[in-house]
Amino acid sequence: MNLVIENLSKRYPNGVQALRDVTLTVGPGMFGLLGPNGAGKSTLMRTLATLQDPDTGSVRLGDIDLLRDKPAVRQLLGYLPQEFGVYPKVKAIDLLDHLGRLKGLADRALRKETVEALLRRTNLWEARNRALGTFSGGMKQRFGIAQALIGDPRLLIVDEPTAGLDPEERVRFHDLLSEISESVIVLLSTHIVSDVSDLCSRMAIMHQGELRLVQQPSEAIAGLRGRLWERTVEKAEVAQLGESLSLISTRLVAGRTRVRVLAESAPAPGFVTAEPELEDVYFAVRRGADIRSRAA
Numbered sequence: 166m167n168l169v170i171e172n173l174s175k176r177y178p179n180g181v182q183a184l185r186d187v188t189l190t191v192g193p194g195m196f197g198l199l200g201p202n203g204a205g206k207s208t209l210m211r212t213l214a215t216l217q218d219p220d221t222g223s224v225r226l227g228d229i230d231l232l233r234d235k236p237a238v239r240q241l242l243g244y245l246p247q248e249f250g251v252y253p254k255v256k257a258i259d260l261l262d263h264l265g266r267l268k269g270l271a272d273r274a275l276r277k278e279t280v281e282a283l284l285r286r287t288n289l290w291e292a293r294n295r296a297l298g299t300f301s302g303g304m305k306q307r308f309g310i311a312q313a314l315i316g317d318p319r320l321l322i323v324d325e326p327t328a329g330l331d332p333e334e335r336v337r338f339h340d341l342l343s344e345i346s347e348s349v350i351v352l353l354s355t356h357i358v359s360d361v362s363d364l365c366s367r368m369a370i371m372h373q374g375e376l377r378l379v380q381q382p383s384e385a386i387a388g389l390r391g392r393l394w395e396r397t398v399e400k401a402e403v404a405q406l407g408e409s410l411s412l413i414s415t416r417l418v419a420g421r422t423r424v425r426v427l428a429e430s431a432p433a434p435g436f437v438t439a440e441p442e443l444e445d446v447y448f449a450v451r452r453g454a455d456i457r458s459r460a461a
């Protein structure tokens with residue numbers, strides 16, 4: 166089953182153009198949607214989760230018209246929103262049972278079995294009788310995945326799941342996502358580059374409502390090889406370099422400033438070629454560089 170998005174556009178009443186002609190086909194597996202805050206990721210995720218309508222465009226999930234036949238889509242959909250509110254006084258197991266009932270799991274024994282399996286799968290079994298208000302950020306997000314997996318969805322939408330998690334919780338959350346079956350389309354929206362480099366075999370970079378790049382992360386990185394140059398400079402030199410060169414990033418390394426530049430040959434004395442990472446791809450695309458011009 167594929168998710169086929171065509172020419173989706175959305176302008177909010179305040180004039181913000183949140184989606185500009187978004188066209189994308191996503192098959193099973195983990196797909197990363199990477200972009201800075203305000204890029205339009207949540208707007209796209211909410212549209213695909215059938216919670217809001219675009220102005221124009223179409224979306225199909227398999228044979229289903231996603232924008233018209235919302236009840237049919239919701240049967241196949243799991244969604245972890247960016248702001249996942251929980252009832253702080255309710256026990257994890259009770260809320261999951263309740264959400265299971267809302268999702269149409271009417272049979273009590275089957276629901277109990279499903280809920281218990283999900284609590285084990287998300288590593289929350291020991292905490293099942295704790296009130297959700299006592300959960301850490303990471304536990305809440307794992308609970309969010311448990312509720313999204315009720316009903317065995319074919320499309321799982323996860324919006325900014327690791328923002329605010331500490332490194333250990335992020336690793337646990339990544340492990341959980343990577344265990345989700347290969348037959349599920351998982352759309353992961355994030356502004357954190359390592360979420361995508363750790364998990365996703367395909368990705369899109371979104372900026373100002375547009376998809377600027379749709380590619381495998383490894384291919385995108387390969388496209389920068391031999392064209393990325395770096396040099397360590399004094400902080401005062403950065404502005405001057407930025408005037409003449411296409412700076413991709415400036416980063417402090419051990420108290421000195423390391424600049425990375427995109428250029429077809431050595432841009433200035435002292436620059437050496439650098440091994441590109443996904444972060445360089447992300448910064449280059451955000452700065453409007455056409456990084457695919459020489460991609461293998």
Ligand code: ADP
Nearest residue numbers: 177179181183201202203204205206207208209
């Ligand atoms: P992201 O998830 O990438 O941070 P969003 O989809 O939340 O991006 O937002 C895209 C743009 O649309 C932003 O400029 C945001 O301020 C604006 N926006 C989002 N939701 C609304 C809304 N309900 N009304 C008006 N503007 C909105």
